[in-house]
Amino acid sequence: MNRQKSALFLFLITLLPLFGCGISSLNTGEFLAVPEIASEYEQLQDEIDKALGTDGEYAAPVSGSRRQSIQLEDLDRDGNKEAIVFMRTASEKPLKLCLFVQKNGKYELKMAVEGEGFTFDTVSYYDFNSDGVSEILVGRSLGPGLPNAISVYSVSDDGFFEMLSTTYTGLTLFDMDDDGVNELVIARHDLVDLSGVVEVYSFSESDKAMLLSDYVSLSTGSESILRIKTGYLSGMKPAVFISSQHNKTDILTDICAYRNDKFVNISMNEEMGLSVEEVKQYTIFGTDINGDKIFDLPMVETLEPYATQNSSETFRKIVWRNYNLYGRVTEVMQTYHNNADGWYFILPDTWTRNICIDRRDYLSGERTIVFSIMPEGKEVPVDVLSIYTLTGDNKEDRSRLPGRFRINTEQTKSSRRDTIFAAYLAELPPEMSAFAISEEDVIKSFRLIQTEWLTGELSR
Numbered sequence: 001m002n003r004q005k006s007a008l009f010l011f012l013i014t015l016l017p018l019f020g021c022g023i024s025s026l027n028t029g030e031f032l033a034v035p036e037i038a039s040e041y042e043q044l045q046d047e048i049d050k051a052l053g054t055d056g057e058y059a060a061p062v063s064g065s066r067r068q069s070i071q072l073e074d075l076d077r078d079g080n081k082e083a084i085v086f087m088r089t090a091s092e093k094p095l096k097l098c099l100f101v102q103k104n105g106k107y108e109l110k111m112a113v114e115g116e117g118f119t120f121d122t123v124s125y126y127d128f129n130s131d132g133v134s135e136i137l138v139g140r141s142l143g144p145g146l147p148n149a150i151s152v153y154s155v156s157d158d159g160f161f162e163m164l165s166t167t168y169t170g171l172t173l174f175d176m177d178d179d180g181v182n183e184l185v186i187a188r189h190d191l192v193d194l195s196g197v198v199e200v201y202s203f204s205e206s207d208k209a210m211l212l213s214d215y216v217s218l219s220t221g222s223e224s225i226l227r228i229k230t231g232y233l234s235g236m237k238p239a240v241f242i243s244s245q246h247n248k249t250d251i252l253t254d255i256c257a258y259r260n261d262k263f264v265n266i267s268m269n270e271e272m273g274l275s276v277e278e279v280k281q282y283t284i285f286g287t288d289i290n291g292d293k294i295f296d297l298p299m300v301e302t303l304e305p306y307a308t309q310n311s312s313e314t315f316r317k318i319v320w321r322n323y324n325l326y327g328r329v330t331e332v333m334q335t336y337h338n339n340a341d342g343w344y345f346i347l348p349d350t351w352t353r354n355i356c357i358d359r360r361d362y363l364s365g366e367r368t369i370v371f372s373i374m375p376e377g378k379e380v381p382v383d384v385l386s387i388y389t390l391t392g393d394n395k396e397d398r399s400r401l402p403g404r405f406r407i408n409t410e411q412t413k414s415s416r417r418d419t420i421f422a423a424y425l426a427e428l429p430p431e432m433s434a435f436a437i438s439e440e441d442v443i444k445s446f447r448l449i450q451t452e453w454l455t456g457e458l459s460r
């Protein structure tokens with residue numbers, strides 16, 4: 001009884017953080033659809049306990065967006081949620097996936113499948129064969145130093161049918177060929193020869209299985225795959241962006257997409273076997289920085305220090321660019337990312353050529369970044385903008401010091417509420433009026449850095 005209660009409690013609290021967390025990309029509707037009557041939980045819990053037996057325990061997937069050990073999903077879209085439960089048993093194949101279906105309002109175990117492995121890595125549900133019933137895609141991690149194993153199961157009255165079984169390092173679902181149906185995109189890294197490949201799997205009607213349709217090699221010499229993201233190239237062409245670690249400190253991103261029906265690595269320098277998209281000695285990843293669905297890639301430029309600079313820190317600006325299918329690059333915007341204080345600032349176009357940045361932290365609870373412009377032929381820049389990250393007891397007062405204004409945005413209202421962001425715009429001499437911006441410009445260009453925790457992030 002104790003375990004029943006605690007398991008049910010655990011199930012409920014795993015749902016809790018998903019409510020009201022303000023992450024817009026999350027479809028909370030999926031998580032809200034739980035049985036409405038408490039007795040249904042209890043009855044499901046009884047069935048789960050039977051399946052767990054005396055030696056079973058819950059084993060929630062450790063990565064991806066679905067990480068509950070009990071997941072409710074209407075696989076056949078008949079209006080009733082099925083329950084998919086992840087457990088670890090003492091059996092030789094310890095990772096057990098159970099499917100409970102509702103019959104006359106009661107859940108019963110319909111089928112279970114056991115698999116080898118260490119822990120469930122990821123799960124998702126998708127109707128690959130377009131028959132109206134979602135397949136279950138399950139990744140199992142086989143242990144440290146080993147690849148993960150993926151299975152795609154279709155569910156029928158006869159049981160689970162395995163439509164695909166292969167290994168992977170990371171995976172994602174995306175409509176790579178723009179035909180309205182997602183493909184399964186798998187990236188696989190080989191630790192022995194430091195190579196990588198990205199593969200596209202789609203459903204084959206004649207084989208009734210997921211088959212490998214296309215693949216391309218990733219940059220040679222990669223030490224690990226860090227991140228897999230999907231998005232669009234300019235012209236809204238689907239692509240997958242796979243970032244790998246090189247030389248311990250560098251990040252190379254391979255951009256792979258269908259071009260005239262051929263799956264190609266568009267950022268690859270064929271002679272070198274390396275992607276031209278490289279960030280050296282700094283950690284930053286591509287993202288859709290301006291929200292137009294076109295994926296943007298960062299190029300990091302180190303700013304020249306200046307004589308009167310307070311901080312010995314190295315300051316950088318990020319030049320964001322997107323690609324078209326033919327590898328042509330277009331600049332989108334430039335930013336300064338202040339990782340230490342958790343915000344970034346979109347640099348006004350007029351500043352990008354002559355920008356200098358300094359950190360001037362003099363008081364505890366007040367962290368200050370100063371943007372300055374270096375006039376042509378001068379050695380000392382002119383300060384334009386200070387942005388303050390205020391956390392101390394007197395943060396309210398400090399945000400109201402003469403000339404300062406608060407940076408209040410939707411983001412600052414919904415997160416980091418223990419912190420006040422404020423700014424100060426300096427009065428510029430007339431000959432520098434071209435560099436002037438307004439308080440509104442500052443607020444519009446200020447963003448919090450958000451940790452990405454959903455798709456695309458490998459768990460290691």
Ligand SMILES: [Ca+2]
Nearest residue numbers: 127129131133
């Ligand atoms: Ca299906």
Ligand SMILES: [Ca+2]
Nearest residue numbers: 175177179181
């Ligand atoms: Ca497709």
Ligand SMILES: [Ca+2]
Nearest residue numbers: 288290292294
């Ligand atoms: Ca974009």
